[in-house]
Amino acid sequence: MSYFIAISGSPSAVSRSSILVNYLRKESAKQGIPVKEYSVLDFPADVLIEGRYDHSSIKKLSEEIKEASGIIIVSPVYKAAYTGALKALLDILPQDSFKNKPVFPLMVGGSPAHDYSLKPLLATLSTQTILKGVYLTDQMWIKKISKIR
DSSP states (O other), X not given: OOOEEEEEOOSSSSSHHHHHHHHHHHHXXXXXXXXXXXXXXXXXXXXXXXXXXXXXXXXXHHHHHHXXXXXXXXXXXXXXXXXXXXXXXXXXSOTTTTBTOEEEEEEXXXXXXXXXXXXXXXXXXXXXXXXXXXXXXXXXXXXXXXXXX
16 A cells, blocks of 8 residues: 655644644545654654664664655754754664655744755755655645644
């Protein structure tokens, strides 16, 4: 069965990123495409901080990524970059995790004044197809999506 993996980089349980991932999951389900959702909060903090790539939770995510048709990375932008928690998670995935997988970066933020640089990090995971990323500000989507939840 074909599915996508959505990884939320927000360190908050309720966030713009989690709202967006939930919306994407529901819309994809309408098209018959399941989306398996992961959050940095699904992994013990010590696993991320200590870089424990051999932890069972990381192994499970790695296996699911291998079988996925594509990856969606959703993260808030803090100080012109993705979150440290997302970086910690991506750092401990196997080097070729995203090989032959299209990856769609989707960043959210409060103002259009931000820039972000996720592409170099994705390239280190052997990503060959990085789809044109999207940066959404609250004015662009939050009110509409929040009503749909």
